[in-house]
Amino acid sequence: MSHNSDSEIDIPLSEKVKALPGFFGIHLEEQAPYDILKADAGIEIRCYRPQTQARVLVSGDFKEAQKEAFNTLASYIFGDNKTNEKIPMTTPVLLEHKEMKKDAKVWNMSFILPQNYLISNAPNPLNKKISLHERPVHLVASISYAGINSEEKIQEYTEILKKWLKKRPWYTPVGGFQMAQFDGPLTIPFFRKNEIHVEVNHIH
Numbered sequence: 001m002s003h004n005s006d007s008e009i010d011i012p013l014s015e016k017v018k019a020l021p022g023f024f025g026i027h028l029e030e031q032a033p034y035d036i037l038k039a040d041a042g043i044e045i046r047c048y049r050p051q052t053q054a055r056v057l058v059s060g061d062f063k064e065a066q067k068e069a070f071n072t073l074a075s076y077i078f079g080d081n082k083t084n085e086k087i088p089m090t091t092p093v094l095l096e097h098k099e100m101k102k103d104a105k106v107w108n109m110s111f112i113l114p115q116n117y118l119i120s121n122a123p124n125p126l127n128k129k130i131s132l133h134e135r136p137v138h139l140v141a142s143i144s145y146a147g148i149n150s151e152e153k154i155q156e157y158t159e160i161l162k163k164w165l166k167k168r169p170w171y172t173p174v175g176g177f178q179m180a181q182f183d184g185p186l187t188i189p190f191f192r193k194n195e196i197h198v199e200v201n202h203i204h
Helices: 013-019 062-077 151-166
Strands: 034-040 043-048 051-059 093-101 104-112 130-135 138-146 171-181 193-202
Touching (some): 051 062, 062 130, 138 151, 138 171, 151 171, 151 193
Antiparallel strands (some): 034 043, 043 138, 051 104, 051 130, 093 104, 093 171, 138 193, 171 193
16 A cells, blocks of 8 residues: 555545544544543643554655655554554544754654553554554643644744753653644634644652
8 A cells, every 4th residue: 555645545534434524623532541641731741552553754844754754654553554454544644754864854743542551552654664562651841833834933943842841850851842733724814723742750
């Protein structure tokens, strides 16, 4: 199965139906469950439950890399796996800028699988670029914003979150900052929900 074009992905009818309310930012997909431990000025500290994630690394500019990574992971959950199993889509989709490789940026995109999937029962990807990972319970600092994503907007809200954390040193960032996207490109921009996430340790 090709991973290069939206039109070449065999999207299940159930996913197409679920996409219709998405025009208006209505989310019918399963969302990664969490508890809010603290809310302050639009920023939340959340405790996420264990997750199984499908991840892929791609290089390129923001838009092209995002499209390639999404198509690759979408093909996997829509049946491009060793058991031809269709896995329901969940939200959010996570994207992290990892590093520079020569003259290209490297990005890590993750799909969070539904809660009933573990490494032991998740279908193995046919595409060797995809890897499966189990993520234990973890704390996340999060800030939300609306509209169309761009590298500039991601950086703007990342800086806001960094400044908030700098004033609260009892929350220590672990790893990189991630963009969390809840809506597809057909959603009306005003209704699009986005977040910036970073895992944190809580120093007591």
